[in-house]
Amino acid sequence: xxxxxxxxxxxxxxxxxxxxxxxxxxxxxxxxxxxxxxxxxxxxxxxxxxxxxxxxxxxxxxxxxxxxxxxxxxxxxxxxxxxxxxxxxxxxxxxxxxxxxxxxxxxxxxxxxxxxxxxxxxxxxxxxxxxxxxxxxxxxxxxxxxxxxxxxxxxxxxxxxxxxxxxxxxxxxxxxxxxxxxxxxxxxxxxxxxxxxxxxxxxxxxxxxxxxxxxxxxxxxxxxxxxxxxxxxxxxxxxxxxxxxxxxx
Amino acid sequence: xxxxxxxxxxxxxxxxxxxxxxxxxxxxxxxxxxxxxxxxxxxxxxxxxxxxxxxxxxxxxxxxxxxxxxxxxxxxxxxxxxxxxxxxxxxxxxxxxxxxxxxxxxxxxxxxxxxxxxxxxxxxxxxxxxxxxxxxxxxxxxxxxxxxxxxxxxxxxxxxxxxxxxxxxxxxxxxxxxxxxxxxxxxxxxxxxxxxxxxxxxxxxxxxxxxxxxxxxxxxxxxxxxxxxxxxxxxxxxxxxxxxxxxxx
DNA sequence: TCAAAAGTGTTGTGGGTACACCCATGA
DNA sequence: TCATGGGTGTACCCACAACACTTTTGA
Numbered sequence: 193x194x195x196x197x198x199x200x201x202x203x204x205x206x207x208x209x210x211x212x213x214x215x216x217x218x219x220x221x222x223x224x225x226x227x228x229x230x231x232x233x234x235x236x237x238x239x240x241x242x243x244x245x246x247x248x249x250x251x252x253x254x255x256x257x258x259x260x261x262x263x264x265x266x267x268x269x270x271x272x273x274x275x276x277x278x279x280x281x282x283x284x285x286x287x288x289x290x291x292x293x294x295x296x297x298x299x300x301x302x303x304x305x306x307x308x309x310x311x312x313x314x315x316x317x318x319x320x321x322x323x324x325x326x327x328x329x330x331x332x333x334x335x336x337x338x339x340x341x342x343x344x345x346x347x348x349x350x351x352x353x354x355x356x357x358x359x360x361x362x363x364x365x366x367x368x369x370x371x372x373x374x375x376x377x378x379x380x381x382x383x384x385x386x387x388x389x390x391x392x393x394x395x396x397x398x399x400x401x402x403x404x405x406x407x408x409x410x411x412x413x414x415x416x417x418x419x420x421x422x423x424x425x426x427x428x429x430x431x432x433x434x435x436x437x438x439x440x441x
Numbered sequence: 442x443x444x445x446x447x448x449x450x451x452x453x454x455x456x457x458x459x460x461x462x463x464x465x466x467x468x469x470x471x472x473x474x475x476x477x478x479x480x481x482x483x484x485x486x487x488x489x490x491x492x493x494x495x496x497x498x499x500x501x502x503x504x505x506x507x508x509x510x511x512x513x514x515x516x517x518x519x520x521x522x523x524x525x526x527x528x529x530x531x532x533x534x535x536x537x538x539x540x541x542x543x544x545x546x547x548x549x550x551x552x553x554x555x556x557x558x559x560x561x562x563x564x565x566x567x568x569x570x571x572x573x574x575x576x577x578x579x580x581x582x583x584x585x586x587x588x589x590x591x592x593x594x595x596x597x598x599x600x601x602x603x604x605x606x607x608x609x610x611x612x613x614x615x616x617x618x619x620x621x622x623x624x625x626x627x628x629x630x631x632x633x634x635x636x637x638x639x640x641x642x643x644x645x646x647x648x649x650x651x652x653x654x655x656x657x658x659x660x661x662x663x664x665x666x667x668x669x670x671x672x673x674x675x676x677x678x679x680x681x682x683x684x685x686x687x688x689x690x
Numbered sequence: 691t692c693a694a695a696a697g698t699g700t701t702g703t704g705g706g707t708a709c710a711c712c713c714a715t716g717a
Numbered sequence: 718t719c720a721t722g723g724g725t726g727t728a729c730c731c732a733c734a735a736c737a738c739t740t741t742t743g744a
Contacts, residue, residue, distance in 0.1 A: 211462045214552055254529025254552055278524050278554050280503025303463055303503055303554075305527050376722070394707065396724070417721040418715045625695070643734065645697070650732095660742095666694040667742040 195236030198322060199289075199298060206297040210247035215304040216258045217245035217344070218273060219351035220266075222313035222329050223368040226377075228384045229313065229329035230348055231266060235341070236325050238288075242341040243348070244327070245304065258307050266327050267319035272367065273307040276354040277347070280304075285342045308351040310367040359385050363404055363433050366425050374412055374420040375399070404430040444485030447571060448538075448547060455546040459496035464553040465507045466494035466593070467522060468600035469515075471562035471578050472617040475626075477633045478562065478578035479597055480515060484590070485574050487537075491590040492597070493576070494553065507556045515576050516568035521616065522556040525603040526596075529553075533592045557600040559616040608634050612653055612682050615674050623661055623669035624648070653679040 220231040232241045246261035248254055255273070262268045280303040289299040313329050320327035330338065335348070358364065364385070365378055379395050399405060406426045411419035469480040481490045495510030497503055504522070511517045529552040538548040562578050569576035579587065584597070607613065613634070614627055628644050648654060655675045660668035 211550070211552075213460045213463055248529070248552070250550070251531060253531050254527065257529075275527050278503065278527060280497070280506075280554070282500060282502050301460070301499070303460075303497070305529070305552075374722085391707065391709090392722090393709085393725080398706085400724095413716090415721090416717060417719085418723085420722055623695085640734065640736085641695090642698080642736085647733080649697095662743085664694085665744060666692085667696080667744095669695055 195323070199237060199292070199296070203295075203297040206247060209249055210297075211250055212297075212300055213302055214248050215245055215302045216248060216254065216261060217243040217279075217304050217306050217347055218258055218262050219243060219276075219306060219308045219348055220262070220268065220271070221308065221310050221351075221355060221368070223310075223381050223384070224313045224329065226380050226384065227331045227333070228381075229331050230335070231268070231318075232328060232330045232338075232340075233265060233320060233324040234326045234328070235323055237323070238341070239325075240339045240341040241330070242344050254305065258305075265321045265324070266316075268311065268316050271309045271311050273309045275305060276308050277306040277350050278303065279306060279343060279347060281343070288342050304347075306347050306351060308354060310355075310364065312368055312370055314370060355385060356387075363402060363430065366427075366430055372408060372410070372422045372424050374422060376420060378423070402429075402433055404433050444572070448486060448541070449545070452544075452546040455496060458498055459546075460499055461546075461549055462551055463497050464494055464551045465497060465503065465510060466492040466528075466553050466555050466596055467507055467511050468492060468525075468555060468557045468597055469511070469517065469520070470557065470559050470600075470604060470617070472559075472630050472633070473562045473578065475629050475633065476580045476582070477630075478580050479584070480517070480567075481577060481579045481587075481589075482514065482569060482573040483575045483577075484572055486572070487590070488574075489588045489590040490579070491593050503554065507554075514570045514573070515565075517560070517565050520558045520560050522558045524554060525557050526555045526599050527552065528555060528592060528596060530592070537591050553596075555596050555600060557603060559604075559613065561617055561619055563619060604634060605636075612651060612679065615676075615679055621657060621659070621671045621673050623671060625669060627672070651678075651682055653682050 218231075222229045222231065231244060233244050234241050244262060244265040246257070246265060248257040249260075252260070258273050259269075259271075262271065262273075282301060284304075285302050289296055292299050294300075318327045318329075332352070335345070340348075355364075359382065365373075365381055368381060369377065375396065378399065379390060379392065382395070383389055404426055405423045408422040408424060410422045412422055413419050467480075471478045471480065480493060482493050483490050493511060493514040495506070495514060497506040498509075501509070507522050508518075508520075511520065511522075531550060533553075534551050538545055541548050567576045567578075581601070584594070589597075604613075608631065614622075614630055617630060618626065624645065627648065628639060628641065631644070632638055653675055654672045657671040657673060659671045661671055662668050
């Protein structure tokens with residue numbers, strides 16, 4: 193079955209079960225090998241990249257919908273999502289399905305709700321859904337060369353801005369890093385999100401003063417040079433720090 | 442024509458022109474006589490208070506819709522609105538129109554987009570629409586005693602939180618105060634939004650250092666005691682300060 | 691003459707930045 | 718032995734909080 197036919201078949205089914213005109217688009221950030229990445233799908237139809245978005249069930253809370261969508265379209269589960277913006281221009285998606293007629297569910301006008309989340313890519317084996325040829329972590333640095341559908345580039349940019357705002361006021365890293373990590377890794381994460389370098393000594397002191405790290409009795413062996421110490425987050429204190437203050441990095 | 446009949450008559454018309462399942466609710470804050478107020482309507486039907494919300498036209502940007510809604514329902518124009526949250530629980534409005542049948546437009550499930558704005562109440566003569574008995578500025582302090590429809594209390598609370606966040610990082614007052622105002626008035630505004638008292642001397646210095654005020658060659662005559670100096674905002678510098686930094690009040 | 695408004699001084703604190711030094715250690 | 722990582726010291730700056738004092742002036 194070709195991709196066009198698959199979309200057509202789905203259309204009637206979607207009309208049954210989902211609210212018209214309303215969609216949700218999750219922007220999932222991952223951090224791996226010192227790079228910040230976004231989770232994107234490549235649709236069979238049109239061969240463009242897009243966010244793993246979807247529709248809202250007629251009998252489903254909006255927040256539930258995003259969680260379900262992410263599971264169906266990418267195999268990602270158990271992740272904390274936060275709404276960051278609404279995209280409601282009347283023509284934001286009008287050209288995408290232009291070679292279908294207007295009875296197609298997908299072709300309606302959609303107002304979409306943007307959600308963002310952070311996660312550690314290695315936690316998941318990505319599974320693309322039937323619409324998509326592939327589902328991948330794309331480096332932010334590669335985004336400019338990629339063809340993105342509709343206004344999804346704009347959505348990602350706004351999500352990134354929100355992430356920067358957030359990191360300036362609350363600690364980040366719990367969801368983005370593996371269970372055990374080194375201080376240089378954590379610092380790199382902050383640098384990548386903020387887009388600037390930080391002073392090592394000051395970073396060390398600040399993160400230590402937050403008291404959210406637990407030093408482990410192990411080192412990361414194998415690299416050249418001295419083996420760096422491994423840390424993990426102290427969940428309780430981390431959560432407390434989230435409620436509290438604002439920093440300026 | 443009674444209020445019930447008016448709603449029934451409107452219903453078919455609404456189905457023609459507006460997107461189903463999607464609404465917008467503006468939370469408009471005003472500041473007057475040292476109190477922070479919210480703009481609310483009292484619906485004829487049910488005699489409960491609610492936000493001056495409305496629906497999104499099939500051929501209208503979401504942002505345009507809120508502006509139109511506010512004009513139609515309260516007579517408020519020329520105001521800067523910002524999205525602050527989405528309310529999408531499946532049962533958030535299910536009981537409100539319970540004595541109508543399910544074909545009523547208003548009775549569908551709605552996901553609503555919250556917008557907030559600041560304005561100076563004296564700028565407008567409020568005009569309630571045909572649904573509403575009255576349209577008024579309600580003091581925040583009076584909210585607890587008032588019966589609010591659906592989840593509108595929750596929406597207002599989230600808007601207020603957003604306003605507090607905002608004032609902590611950017612100057613506020615341009616839209617909330619009259620053209621000319623005194624320093625004590627401005628300070629009171631900050632205190633009311635933040636819910637705590639500020640030191641006068643420090644406030645004076647901080648606001649002066651921001652350089653966003655223009656001292657006028659007049660005083661506010663008439664009160665008891667010394668006549669306070671009048672100020673107005675320096676629009677250019679105010680705008681610049683909005684782009685820039687974060688404070689902590 | 692009193693109370694509010696305006697303006698200024700002072701002092702301590704805490705955080706952030708910048709830089710510089712120490713030691714440890716794996717290949 | 719050298720590059721990296723871990724850890725600490727210090728000096729400067731700035732913003733802010735707290736408090737206090739002065740002067741002006743309208744009713």
